[in-house]
Amino acid sequence: MDKAVQLTGLTRPEMLSFVETLGEPAYRGRQLFAALQNRRLRSFDDITDLPKDFRGQLNEIARAATLKIESRYVSDDGTRRYLMKTHDSLPVETVFIPEERRDTICFSSQSGCPLQCTFCLTAQLGLLRSLTAGEIVEQIQVALNDAYGVGVKPPRGTNLVAMGAGEPLLNLDQLLKALRVMADPQGMHIVPNRVTVSTAGVVPRILDLANTSDRPHLAISLAAPTDELRNELMPINKRWPLDELLSACKVFEKTLKPAERLTFEYVMLDGVNDSDEQARQLANLLNRHTIKSKVNLIPHNAADPLPYQPSSDERVDRFKNILESKGIHTYVRRPRGRDIFAACGQLAARQTTLNTRIQIGAN
Numbered sequence: 526m527d528k529a530v531q532l533t534g535l536t537r538p539e540m541l542s543f544v545e546t547l548g549e550p551a552y553r554g555r556q557l558f559a560a561l562q563n564r565r566l567r568s569f570d571d572i573t574d575l576p577k578d579f580r581g582q583l584n585e586i587a588r589a590a591t592l593k594i595e596s597r598y599v600s601d602d603g604t605r606r607y608l609m610k611t612h613d614s615l616p617v618e619t620v621f622i623p624e625e626r627r628d629t630i631c632f633s634s635q636s637g638c639p640l641q642c643t644f645c646l647t648a649q650l651g652l653l654r655s656l657t658a659g660e661i662v663e664q665i666q667v668a669l670n671d672a673y674g675v676g677v678k679p680p681r682g683t684n685l686v687a688m689g690a691g692e693p694l695l696n697l698d699q700l701l702k703a704l705r706v707m708a709d710p711q712g713m714h715i716v717p718n719r720v721t722v723s724t725a726g727v728v729p730r731i732l733d734l735a736n737t738s739d740r741p742h743l744a745i746s747l748a749a750p751t752d753e754l755r756n757e758l759m760p761i762n763k764r765w766p767l768d769e770l771l772s773a774c775k776v777f778e779k780t781l782k783p784a785e786r787l788t789f790e791y792v793m794l795d796g797v798n799d800s801d802e803q804a805r806q807l808a809n810l811l812n813r814h815t816i817k818s819k820v821n822l823i824p825h826n827a828a829d830p831l832p833y834q835p836s837s838d839e840r841v842d843r844f845k846n847i848l849e850s851k852g853i854h855t856y857v858r859r860p861r862g863r864d865i866f867a868a869c870g871q872l873a874a875r876q877t878t879l880n881t882r883i884q885i886g887a888n
């Protein structure tokens with residue numbers, strides 16, 4: 526067990542208190558925070574504007590980085606997947622998705638996941654442990670440093686989505702802390718308005734998030750229009766069935782900003798949840814609860830040994846048309862990074878032998 530203080534998870538005020546306990550003035554704390562969060566340096570030895578003795582002291586008692594990059598995979602479409610290891614050797618995966626308008630980083634909130642969604646590879650790992658705020662922040666730093674260079678400001682800004690491994694609302698405290706650290710204007714300055722958190726439907730935490738100031742956006746993974754099917758695909762539904770989940774969404778809706786909508790994600794599984802009848806059931810369900818929302822249809826990403834295939838493009842279009850004919854705003858999320866196991870539901874700490882794998886020793 527590494528007892529050293531993990532400094533990437535500290536807010537600026539906490540960093541100031543930390544250096545104070547070492548007998549250093551407050552400006553050293555500000556310097557250290559800016560070096561780690563704004564310049565995204567991952568080793569104390571690189572912070573050459575700090576006195577050498579102080580750097581030596583930091584090396585003894587603290588860590589500027591704890592995640593080790595094991596592998597980096599680059600997809601044909603430019604998506605990058607990073608497989609990292611925590612100090613206790615657990616896998617952490619992060620995906621960088623270049624986009625025309627603004628790049629997106631999909632990060633993990635847990636190593637593995639305790640929920641058992643049957644269409645998701647991560648489920649097969651089980652929960653290894655929840656990640657700390659510092660481990661969440663580090664994932665973003667690693668992806669940005671690799672994509673743009675150490676400390677280089679992302680030219681188009683960055684969107685973050687908590688849609689990697691894990692159920693983010695089962696690690697809400699650490700997640701919100703990481704978001705506070707990243708929102709700091711003296712650090713990475715990625716504000717919660719640029720962040721979307723996706724949940725399988727942990728109802729009490731949805732209500733907690735509704736009461737959180739400076740909260741991120743929320744997306745709910747539905748995957749089925751009826752309790753019967755959702756119980757099968759997402760067993761969390763047995764604990765919080767659809768009506769309870771949508772009632773919580775209705776409470777959350779009251780906190781939406783004028784241009785904001787709640788997102789419902791719907792993974793499209795061939796022959797399982799993609800019929801015309803199921804599209805009508807989904808539209809009726811959402812219309813019954815009258816929530817200001819939109820639906821993202823996500824064609825499933827097939828991966829052995831999952832027993833599903835993606836719906837055909839025609840089926841997805843037809844499903845979309847039915848929802849739209851009933852007044853539901855619907856979008857189709859085209860898969861990215863399938864060839865490197867970086868797409869939704871494919872994160873399972875896979876080491877592939879594809880030629881897209883590149884070992885990198887430094888970050």
Ligand code: SF4
Pocket residue numbers: 638639640641642645646647648689690691692725870
């Ligand atoms: S879909 Fe999300 S919540 Fe469900 S098992 Fe996978 S990682 Fe966990």
